[in-house]
Amino acid sequence: GNSVTQMEGPVTLSEEAFLTINCTYTATGYPSLFWYVQYPGEGLQLLLKATKADDKGSNKGFEATYRKETTSFHLEKGSVQVSDSAVYFCALGGGYQKVTFGTGTKLQVIP
């Protein structure tokens, strides 16, 4: 079956540091890939997505590229802010709308 593996956290960075959160997947077929973000006390919300190989998703300064050859979808941001502190989930969507989520990576950005 499908699965998503993402780096364990927590990740602690200073403001303006570079962020990478690794995500790799196993899947049959050609799933879409997502990053969701969960701010404290809230539900998840879609951060960015990529629907086919070599696509780059981007939003709010975050980027991730769908790499079929390495089965990866790593999340990056050039300069994090305190307001980026949240839990980030990598996910993939196969057929019949069943989305498989990773276990989440908590990011803490300190001033």
Next chain:
Amino acid sequence: NAGVTQTPKFQVLKTGQSMTLQCAQDMNHNSMYWYRQDPGMGLRLIYYSASEGTTDKGEVPNGYNVSRLNKREFSLRLESAAPSQTSVYFCASSERGWGESYNEQFFGPGTRLTVL
């Protein structure tokens, strides 16, 4: 436009009690989902409803039942709560219908349930 709403926000139950978690969406979405979130486990799908009138089991359905009351509402019932059901429960919805390979899910704010 409220999106996905869930009630209650918090609930404490004793072992063996029953309760229903309510979820409603106002985006005219076809599909709705119930997840539970536990530390270190990510989100696990309990049940989903691809369209009004249909429901299917997800990854962890034991101990739960669901009802897709209409297109807007999707409730989750715990008939006899157990401490293992202590979790945060999220409802979600998505626009696309059955068989689509891509959809964005919209999540509610969650219900934090403790079973003593």
